Amino acid sequence: MGSHTPKNILIVGAARFIASHVANKLVRSYPDYKMAVLDKLDYCSNRKNLIPSKPSPNFKFVKGDIGSADLVNYLLITESIDTIMHCAAQTHVDNSFGNSFEFTKNIIYGTPVILEACKVTGQIRKFSEH
Template sequence: MNIIVTGGAGFIGSNFIFHMLAKHPAYRIICLDKLTYAGNLSTLKPVMDKPNFSFVQTDICDREAVDKLFEEEHPDIVVNFAAESHVDRSIENPGIFLQTN
């Protein structure tokens, strides 16, 4: 099974990835993350060298990049954790929340 996890470098997404790789070692996990304030690549350090894990830095709003990833990986499932989450940031720039979420 191929699973794309968006927002996988964030707290919830990374813990989902850790759980899935531990519980389903035959699955392939592809993490797609823009690495904004909410994502941290070092969070994924424990799984970066696993053969069934890969990381792609891109924006889920970049349709061309996401289409290309789908063509290459043929995912069975997409789990979306990519989201703007800090309320104070929504006051400063609400439009970005509409794009990402």
């Protein structure tokens, strides 16, 4: 596969600490790229982390869960996504002891939902999981 220049990027888990800094940096540094960010806003994410990007015309926030195949497919198609950065994961290992299913749901179920959407839409050129 040749080189790929992203134009429409989806960052999942974007309101979390590290991913929000990546999203804000990309929005500022690449105004020609369209940035869609998806986060369900649970205990380890905060929409305020994305305030620097909010006024940018190349930024769109969507509240939702990567476990929703309909939502992920919809975003890939309507936003013409060609690149995905998957940063959605629960944090704080201690939280996994009380409810291990909820803790691992994003990775065990959400990641295959995203990968299947990539396959179905056929438009993703680059996928990165962090």
